[in-house]
Amino acid sequence: xxxxxxxxxALPRPQPRKKKLSREEKAQLTxxxxxxxxxxxVGEHGYAATTIANVTREAGVAHGTFYNYFEDRQALFxxxxxxxxxxxxxxxxASLAGVGGGLEREVARxxxxxxxxxxxxxxxRILYEAEVFxxxxxxxxxxxxxxxxxxxxxxxxAAGDCYEMGDEELRAIAGILLGARAYVAMxxxxxxxxxxxxxxxxxxxxxxxxxxxx
Amino acid sequence: xxxxxxxxxALPRPQPRKKKLSREEKAQLTxxxxxxxxxxxVGEHGYAATTIANVTREAGVAHGTFYNYFEDRQALFxxxxxxxxxxxxxxxxASLAGVGGGLEREVARxxxxxxxxxxxxxxxRILYEAEVFxxxxxxxxxxxxxxxxxxxxxxxxAAGDCYEMGDEELRAIAGILLGARAYVAMxxxxxxxxxxxxxxxxxxxxxxxxxxxx
Amino acid sequence: xxxxxxxxxALPRPQPRKKKLSREEKAQLTxxxxxxxxxxxVGEHGYAATTIANVTREAGVAHGTFYNYFEDRQALFxxxxxxxxxxxxxxxxASLAGVGGGLEREVARxxxxxxxxxxxxxxxRILYEAEVFxxxxxxxxxxxxxxxxxxxxxxxxAAGDCYEMGDEELRAIAGILLGARAYVAMxxxxxxxxxxxxxxxxxxxxxxxxxxxx
Amino acid sequence: xxxxxxxxxALPRPQPRKKKLSREEKAQLTxxxxxxxxxxxVGEHGYAATTIANVTREAGVAHGTFYNYFEDRQALFxxxxxxxxxxxxxxxxASLAGVGGGLEREVARxxxxxxxxxxxxxxxRILYEAEVFxxxxxxxxxxxxxxxxxxxxxxxxAAGDCYEMGDEELRAIAGILLGARAYVAMxxxxxxxxxxxxxxxxxxxxxxxxxxxx
DNA sequence: GATGAATGAGTGTTCATTCAT
DNA sequence: CATGAATGAACACTCATTCAT
Numbered sequence: 001x002x003x004x005x006x007x008x009x010a011l012p013r014p015q016p017r018k019k020k021l022s023r024e025e026k027a028q029l030t031x032x033x034x035x036x037x038x039x040x041x042v043g044e045h046g047y048a049a050t051t052i053a054n055v056t057r058e059a060g061v062a063h064g065t066f067y068n069y070f071e072d073r074q075a076l077f078x079x080x081x082x083x084x085x086x087x088x089x090x091x092x093x094a095s096l097a098g099v100g101g102g103l104e105r106e107v108a109r110x111x112x113x114x115x116x117x118x119x120x121x122x123x124x125r126i127l128y129e130a131e132v133f134x135x136x137x138x139x140x141x142x143x144x145x146x147x148x149x150x151x152x153x154x155x156x157x158a159a160g161d162c163y164e165m166g167d168e169e170l171r172a173i174a175g176i177l178l179g180a181r182a183y184v185a186m187x188x189x190x191x192x193x194x195x196x197x198x199x200x201x202x203x204x205x206x207x208x209x210x211x212x213x214x
Numbered sequence: 215x216x217x218x219x220x221x222x223x224a225l226p227r228p229q230p231r232k233k234k235l236s237r238e239e240k241a242q243l244t245x246x247x248x249x250x251x252x253x254x255x256v257g258e259h260g261y262a263a264t265t266i267a268n269v270t271r272e273a274g275v276a277h278g279t280f281y282n283y284f285e286d287r288q289a290l291f292x293x294x295x296x297x298x299x300x301x302x303x304x305x306x307x308a309s310l311a312g313v314g315g316g317l318e319r320e321v322a323r324x325x326x327x328x329x330x331x332x333x334x335x336x337x338x339r340i341l342y343e344a345e346v347f348x349x350x351x352x353x354x355x356x357x358x359x360x361x362x363x364x365x366x367x368x369x370x371x372a373a374g375d376c377y378e379m380g381d382e383e384l385r386a387i388a389g390i391l392l393g394a395r396a397y398v399a400m401x402x403x404x405x406x407x408x409x410x411x412x413x414x415x416x417x418x419x420x421x422x423x424x425x426x427x428x
Numbered sequence: 429x430x431x432x433x434x435x436x437x438a439l440p441r442p443q444p445r446k447k448k449l450s451r452e453e454k455a456q457l458t459x460x461x462x463x464x465x466x467x468x469x470v471g472e473h474g475y476a477a478t479t480i481a482n483v484t485r486e487a488g489v490a491h492g493t494f495y496n497y498f499e500d501r502q503a504l505f506x507x508x509x510x511x512x513x514x515x516x517x518x519x520x521x522a523s524l525a526g527v528g529g530g531l532e533r534e535v536a537r538x539x540x541x542x543x544x545x546x547x548x549x550x551x552x553r554i555l556y557e558a559e560v561f562x563x564x565x566x567x568x569x570x571x572x573x574x575x576x577x578x579x580x581x582x583x584x585x586a587a588g589d590c591y592e593m594g595d596e597e598l599r600a601i602a603g604i605l606l607g608a609r610a611y612v613a614m615x616x617x618x619x620x621x622x623x624x625x626x627x628x629x630x631x632x633x634x635x636x637x638x639x640x641x642x
Numbered sequence: 643x644x645x646x647x648x649x650x651x652a653l654p655r656p657q658p659r660k661k662k663l664s665r666e667e668k669a670q671l672t673x674x675x676x677x678x679x680x681x682x683x684v685g686e687h688g689y690a691a692t693t694i695a696n697v698t699r700e701a702g703v704a705h706g707t708f709y710n711y712f713e714d715r716q717a718l719f720x721x722x723x724x725x726x727x728x729x730x731x732x733x734x735x736a737s738l739a740g741v742g743g744g745l746e747r748e749v750a751r752x753x754x755x756x757x758x759x760x761x762x763x764x765x766x767r768i769l770y771e772a773e774v775f776x777x778x779x780x781x782x783x784x785x786x787x788x789x790x791x792x793x794x795x796x797x798x799x800a801a802g803d804c805y806e807m808g809d810e811e812l813r814a815i816a817g818i819l820l821g822a823r824a825y826v827a828m829x830x831x832x833x834x835x836x837x838x839x840x841x842x843x844x845x846x847x848x849x850x851x852x853x854x855x856x
Numbered sequence: 857g858a859t860g861a862a863t864g865a866g867t868g869t870t871c872a873t874t875c876a877t
Numbered sequence: 878c879a880t881g882a883a884t885g886a887a888c889a890c891t892c893a894t895t896c897a898t
Contacts, residue, residue, distance in 0.1 A: 179397030
């Protein structure tokens with residue numbers, strides 16, 4: 001069954017200018033419609049409220065068509081976070097182009113994440129409910145971000161911007177920063193406003209810690 | 215309907231000297247049984263798998279008895295996190311008795327939290343799935359912890375252990391620390407081992423931040 | 429079990445002026461409260477919505493107390509229409525005191541029925557839903573009214589006011605008049621207004637029939 | 643949801659010449675089966691005893707299939723009386739073909755109604771319990787019959803067979819006749835025998851009224 | 857006789873999944 | 878491949894009735 005993540009990266013490809021879509025192109029379009037429908041519904045109402053009937057109705061296809069693209073409902077859930085998660089990291093990567101290193105870059109990353117959430121508020125539910133409804137995808141997502149963080153830290157250490165640490169510690173730090181990000185996002189999920197005080201507090205913590213040396 | 219949190223705190227009451235339990239005492243016991251059963255099931259299998267039939271079977275009462283104590287399933291969910299959350303904070307408070315202030319105390323708090331999770335692994339799911347299944351209880355729990363953190367920081371600032379900050383920043387910091395705690399817990403939820411490297415990384419972050427001053 | 433109709437007629441008896449009620453008086457009061465509560469609930473929401481819990485709550489007694497007065501829910505239903513039906517016929521009988529005979533009296537009866545319904549709108553549901561929920565009581569009520577009608581017709585015939593008819597025909601006529609009454613009541617159950625055109629039409633029908641002789 | 647009455651009239655459609663039923667034809671057949679099953683059960687045991695499980699078992703379909711055709715149980719109830727009511731009026735209309743006008747026609751109508759009930763004894767419960775379980779359908783049914791009556795009276799008046807009356811009075815008369823019909827039906831619902839005395843009494847009432855002019 | 861907690865059978869409704877067309 | 882009707886297991890919730898206190 002064609003539910004692997006691999007297939008996702010080959011998905012939409014800005015359609016050429018032909019009018020008639022080939023059979024495979026139509027299939028890709030249907031898959032895309034299903035995923036976008038699922039993203040919209042999960043983002044707004046959560047995984048639990050995301051029924052096959054809802055998704056197919058939103059996607060404009062027949063109920064049974066769903067099962068031509070996904071083994072079952074869980075397969076959709078397992079693939080949804082990778083699908084939207086990639087867009088999120090792409091956005092952040094793009095936002096960081098040209099930004100310096102060390103603290104400045106980390107704060108920019110934090111800010112970019114907040115900005116993404118403001119424009120894509122549904123991403124919050126897709127991500128954080130995934131821990132319950134698509135735990136494997138959630139773990140993979142976290143693992144992917146953690147590894148990205150570790151690489152970034154390695155570069156920052158090499159550049160002398162960051163304190164020396166071993167890989168295990170770096171992974172722990174990455175987890176801490178991801179958690180920080182998540183909870184700050186949670187706090188402003190209702191308002192939708194980027195919380196400047198939170199960003200300032202985050203920056204201060206990154207820069208000097210919380211407690212004075214004795 | 216008797217599902218308010220208030221009633222919970224009045225729950226067990228070391229029984230008076232009668233052998234036979236009075237009607238009210240038996241009712242309190244039944245409520246306790248239902249809550250403990252729910253905590254066990256949610257902790258192990260999550261809210262979604264927590265059916266009324268499961269809970270009542272585990273509690274040793276009839277199916278319908280559930281509805282003498284809770285308006286509906288959601289009412290149970292709404293009350294479960296307060297019920298177990300109070301035990302968690304009590305445990306941490308007790309663990310901190312006699313511990314000094316500032317960094318040392320914060321690290322001890324982090325360690326105590328990890329220790330509580332190791333002994334009560336179910337708490338993790340009860341807490342973190344609550345964001346999905348009992349959002350109000352979740353928000354209230356976070357708010358309670360945040361306020362506790364802000365008070366602790368205020369004391370640390372007064373003692374000169376902690377950098378000066380306004381209330382808004384303190385709340386942001388509290389959120390960051392709660393998030394850090396959550397994600398570290400998540401990372402070792404499967405192994406159940408206290409992650410000493412994570413504690414060391416946490417301590418280092420609290421002490422000096424992550425990035426060197428230029 | 430004490431649910432027979434006989435007991436009803438011995439019910440409340442304007443209480444004497446004693447302060448302390450004797451045991452039996454208290455029991456009679458409770459029975460009365462249960463019946464009035466049931467009448468209020470059935471009248472407003474129908475038999476189907478009339479649960480034991482509702483009735484006892486409205487009557488201000490414990491749930492289990494119900495079963496000291498009625499064998500089961502059906503026993504209450506079986507006794508409710510006799511209870512309120514007697515009040516209705518008493519009212520109509522009183523309204524007819526001093527009214528002449530023949531057509532005039534029948535029209536006054538019709539009018540009195542409409543008047544009773546306006547003041548006791550709940551009676552409509554208690555009566556007409558009884559066909560479904562308390563069929564025996566309903567049949568008995570209809571039989572009682574039918575017999576009353578037959579006696580009245582006999583008197584009218586004896587007085588020369590009414591065409592001659594045998595008992596079977598009189599019973600049929602009684603049914604027709606009861607049905608007419610019911611449907612007219614139904615038509616104005618929402619408005620609550622006495623429908624003068626309907627009364628006029630009824631009178632005309634009683635007086636000359638509907639179709640001209642050829 | 644396809645529960646509108648409109649769809650009902652389009653139901654059976656003498657099947658085209660295919661042997662295999664098309665998908666839509668099978669769906670129509672399923673809907674028919676559900677309605678006939680419901681009519682049988684409601685007619686025999688009443689709405690209250692009509693469970694989804696009963697209906698689907700009788701119709702020979704799976705429990706869940708019911709919800710492909712009706713939003714919920716109430717939607718079935720709301721559509722049942724229109725479904726059978728149309729058959730009843732068709733029968734009566736057919737019975738009146740060639741019958742004269744005025745009194746003769748009205749008596750024939752009454753007789754036809756009794757005849758329909760004898761052959762379709764379930765109709766009685768479907769109709770008269772509808773006041774409780776499907777009040778909107780009941781009101782609509784009554785309104786439809788009332789309008790039919792008013793039209794018939796208008797014709798009779800034009801033909802000089804019937805006393806002059808305004809529309810409001812005609813509606814009242816229609817209600818009276820419907821009520822009469824209902825109560826007479828009720829009186830012989832158990833025996834199933836057409837009550838010739840009742841028909842004679844009805845005719846006499848229509849012809850000359852009940853009370854002699856003074 | 858009053859109380860109200862406990863009981864459990866019964867029912868409506870949902871929805872993922874299948875499969876004939 | 879697309880369709881959408883059929884399926885049936887599951888589940889939440891109700892409520893009349895019982896009975897120990």
